Amino acid sequence: MELEKFIENFAEQFEETDANEITASTVFKDIDEWSSLTALSVLAMVVEEYEVALRGDDIENANTVEDLFNIVKAKL
């Protein structure tokens, strides 16, 4: 599982945010477009691409995109 590909998949869930603005160290809850509704798209992407079922707490406990990547990786 590649971090770069994960960031790309993560960035695709945003409609208004430029993908270039999203990096491994981005604190994703600070992105203007982030809401509990965008979170659902991220959850769906993780199920579809990685067959991993995240919980709300996993999103809660992650700060950066890389944190989330590591949580998904640990559940693979």
Added chain:
Amino acid sequence: MAFLSFKNTRIAGISAGVPLKKICNLELEGLSTDYNSSDFVEATGVLERRVDDYTTSDLCIAAAERLLEDLKWSKEEIEAVVFVSQNADYILPATACIIQDKMGLSKECYAEDIALGCSGWVYGLSTLAGLMAGGGIKKALLMAGDAKRRATFNNPLFGFAGTVTALEYKEGDEGFKFHFGTDGSGYDAIIIPDGGSRNQVTMDSFKEEMINGKAYNRLQTRMKGMDVFTFGITTAPKTVKGLAKHFDFDYKDADYVIFHQANMKMNNMITKLLKLPAEKVPSCMYHFGNTSSASIPLTIVTQLRGKVEDKPTKFICCGFGVGLSWGTVAFETEHLVISELVEM
């Protein structure tokens, strides 16, 4: 693994009752501090809902009267009523008993309530199919729905509906194939915390707390949306595939695959993961919202009336949610009677 098969029973007809009064979610203000109403409608696929001062049983009884008329069944013939809801008329007695009297059904009538939500229609169907398979009961009504009138709350996701599915004993009929599952570790993913025996009602039950940008008191349904979302998109494909594998058929051969109407984002992902064409997966949540155990029969009544009555039609129906609880059923209909939607 809870796989079951019951023969000799068929679905003769389906009807649904909803309030006439519509609430449009785009007109709601201050939905959440987290998102606005148009984002909500886009993500959930719920534009409007039917909500008014009716109980679940009011809606079910109206739908039942219409269906019996359309089927030309007399009330004396009904030998069982199963009422599936999490919004009963009273804490006790069981609402099915009240329905027996209000509808003037025979006193020689089997009547019971089942307290399940989104998975409830499939569970209710298995209860009646199991009871009827031996021929002891020839005609029965499955009522399923939720009108969340107990603790009024303008939750933009949920609409009111009550449905009726008429079942008939028919020797030689292929009947129903089921798969069921339960994960009670997720009991608090969708919960009304107070008002039952575990947490009695106190003055504190009425105090509002903020959860994800919305105010809730402890008598209103609260949901861990993200947990429920992941549960739905992982469980629904698994149970549909599991049923098909166990009974050795291809789920893609079904004419229609009807999912509980949870929210559009969830249902679209389930459809995508199962690689089903959109035209096989009808949906009614845009106009009716999430109607709990009513959502599968309500989808059939509002989306398939006029399309399936005159030919044999293969259905797969899958309910999943509060409990956490899930169930999937496969059956075939022929000469199905679908009543016009009852609006009251």
